[in-house]
Amino acid sequence: MSEAKRILVGEDSSIIINLTKSVLAFENYEMKAAKNGKLVLELFEKEDFDLILMDLSMPVMNGVECTKIIRALSDPKKSQLPIIAISGNINNYTMDEFRKIGFNEFIPKPLDFDILLATVKKYLN
Numbered sequence: 001m002s003e004a005k006r007i008l009v010g011e012d013s014s015i016i017i018n019l020t021k022s023v024l025a026f027e028n029y030e031m032k033a034a035k036n037g038k039l040v041l042e043l044f045e046k047e048d049f050d051l052i053l054m055d056l057s058m059p060v061m062n063g064v065e066c067t068k069i070i071r072a073l074s075d076p077k078k079s080q081l082p083i084i085a086i087s088g089n090i091n092n093y094t095m096d097e098f099r100k101i102g103f104n105e106f107i108p109k110p111l112d113f114d115i116l117l118a119t120v121k122k123y124l125n
Contacts, residue, residue: 010040037061056087071102
C-alpha cells in the first residue's frame with residue numbers, strides 16, 4: 001500500500017479544520033493544520049507535504065502573503081507544490097488573479113466538501 005498523501009491546511013477556524021480533517025481522513029489523506037501563515041511556513045519548513053489548502057484570511061500572516069513566500073522558495077519541490085485557496089473571496093479575485101498570486105485552484109466558502117475532495121484528488125491522484 002502506498003504512503004498516505006500529506007496535506008497541510010492553513011485555516012484559522014477550528015470548525016473548518018475539524019470538518020476538513022474528517023473528510024480527508026475518509027479518503028486516507030493525512031492532514032496537519034496551522035492557524036496562520038507564519039505557522040504554515042514553520043510546518044512546511046520541517047515536514048514534507050503533497051498539497052496545501054490555504055485560507056486567504058488568517059491572523060499574523062494571510063494566505064496570499066504565505067503563498068507568495070512559498071512560491072519564491074529556491075527548492076523546486078516545495079515552491080511548485082499545489083496550493084489551493086479556500087476563501088469567502090471578499091476581495092472578489094478572479095481565477096486569473098488567484099493564479100497570478102500563485103494558487104493552482106480556488107474553492108469558495110462555505111466549503112462544499114464534495115468539491116473540496118474532488119479538487120484535492122485532482123492534484124494528488
